[in-house]
Amino acid sequence: MIIQRISRFLSDFDNLMPLFAAACAVIAALAIISLPFAYYDDQLYPKSIDEKSPLDPYDRGGPPFSRAEIRLQYPNNSPTAGYVTAYLTPFSWFLANTTLHTGTTIVAHPGGILDEILYNTRGLDTVVETAILFIAFAIGSYIFRKGSR
Amino acid sequence: MTTAGGTPLFLLEFGDIVISFTPYTTSLFILALVFTLLVIASRPERQLDIAFGTDAYMTKEISLSEMRFRRFMAIACGLASMGAVVTGDLFDFCLFTALVGICNVGIVAAVKSRHVQNAAYQYGLVALAATVLLFGGSAMVAATTGTLSLPILATGTLPAVPLAVKAFIVIGVMGEGMAPFYAAKAEMFRAPGAPYVIMCSLSSLLIFLRVIEVVVQL
Numbered sequence: 026m027i028i029q030r031i032s033r034f035l036s037d038f039d040n041l042m043p044l045f046a047a048a049c050a051v052i053a054a055l056a057i058i059s060l061p062f063a064y065y066d067d068q069l070y071p072k073s074i075d076e077k078s079p080l081d082p083y084d085r086g087g088p089p090f091s092r093a094e095i096r097l098q099y100p101n102n103s104p105t106a107g108y109v110t111a112y113l114t115p116f117s118w119f120l121a122n123t124t125l126h127t128g129t130t131i132v133a134h135p136g137g138i139l140d141e142i143l144y145n146t147r148g149l150d151t152v153v154e155t156a157i158l159f160i161a162f163a164i165g166s167y168i169f170r171k172g173s174r
Numbered sequence: 175m176t177t178a179g180g181t182p183l184f185l186l187e188f189g190d191i192v193i194s195f196t197p198y199t200t201s202l203f204i205l206a207l208v209f210t211l212l213v214i215a216s217r218p219e220r221q222l223d224i225a226f227g228t229d230a231y232m233t234k235e236i237s238l239s240e241m242r243f244r245r246f247m248a249i250a251c252g253l254a255s256m257g258a259v260v261t262g263d264l265f266d267f268c269l270f271t272a273l274v275g276i277c278n279v280g281i282v283a284a285v286k287s288r289h290v291q292n293a294a295y296q297y298g299l300v301a302l303a304a305t306v307l308l309f310g311g312s313a314m315v316a317a318t319t320g321t322l323s324l325p326i327l328a329t330g331t332l333p334a335v336p337l338a339v340k341a342f343i344v345i346g347v348m349g350e351g352m353a354p355f356y357a358a359k360a361e362m363f364r365a366p367g368a369p370y371v372i373m374c375s376l377s378s379l380l381i382f383l384r385v386i387e388v389v390v391q392l
Contacts, residue, residue, distance in 0.1 A: 056338035
């Protein structure tokens with residue numbers, strides 16, 4: 026019986042990772058076949074790059090202590106949007122004024138450049154970067170365990 | 175504003191993340207809430223091993239600290255599933271789903287048994303790998319439609335999300351703790367500590383029901 030064989034295969038949890046990897050590979054192949062995806066120009070969270078700015082690529086525009094013009098899905102829910110996250114801490118402000126590399130550092134203090142990153146990408150890039158790091162650890166631990174058996 | 179889950183009864187507005195209580199999401203939310211309260215209130219069981227044909231049986235001793243940690247993880251899992259079923263933002267949904275996956279691994283990885291921990295390790299690898307698909311999918315939704323808000327996506331005025339992207343989100347949620355990848359969980363259910371393990375399957379069920387609604391209206 027085919028169902029018996031499938032359930033016997035699934036009952037061994039060591040087969041789980043290969044199965045999931047195969048499913049991912051199939052879906053990735055499907056995604057590659059259906060390329061290109063059309064980029065929708067009217068983005069809610071637009072991104073513009075000003076290479077001259079010290080805050081590049083995370084410059085939202087506008088002086089940090091006044092209201093910046095940012096776009097929102099529901100503007101009526103956020104009357105104070107554009108004030109708080111446009112704030113740079115003194116250290117970020119110092120970096121931005123003296124170097125051109127604020128955008129290349131992860132200055133992770135409240136109101137710092139991390140907030141700018143999270144605004145501009147809605148957090149997607151940081152999460153994806155972290156996920157890739159986690160995957161690297163996962164592969165590393167898998168290989169380590171394989172070797173110790 | 176009618177979504178696949180019905181007309182919202184109540185909208186809770188957190189800036190751009192609008193939490194909508196439609197009849198569908200409300201019933202899922204209440205289910206998650208009730209089970210979280212049960213986990214908080216219930217007393218853990220001791221597992222008994224009975225030898226067939228004899229009167230012999232053994233009780234497994236489980237330390238208090240282990241139980242405390244697993245209860246914490248089960249409550250966190252309940253909160254994450256509550257968030258995942260009501261949220262009206264795709265990225266937020268992915269975050270809560272990833273949190274559900276982490277909590278599920280946490281509930282079982284606390285068990286001090288080699289077999290259970292091996293199963294939890296395999297499951298953790300799958301859950302980790304699934305986050306890439308999950309967040310990759312939501313990023314592609316943002317790129318192809320320009321927004322992440324589920325009520326706006328449900329209006330149908332935006333360009334359709336490609337099928338492969340929907341598949342990304344679905345397989346991402348599957349990896350975070352669901353049906354075909356359930357085999358590891360069957361091993362986990364052997365783990366002592368009854369009321370907490372049930373949170374794994376309940377949260378999987380809830381996010382499974384929710385992701386159907388999400389993908390249908392993309």
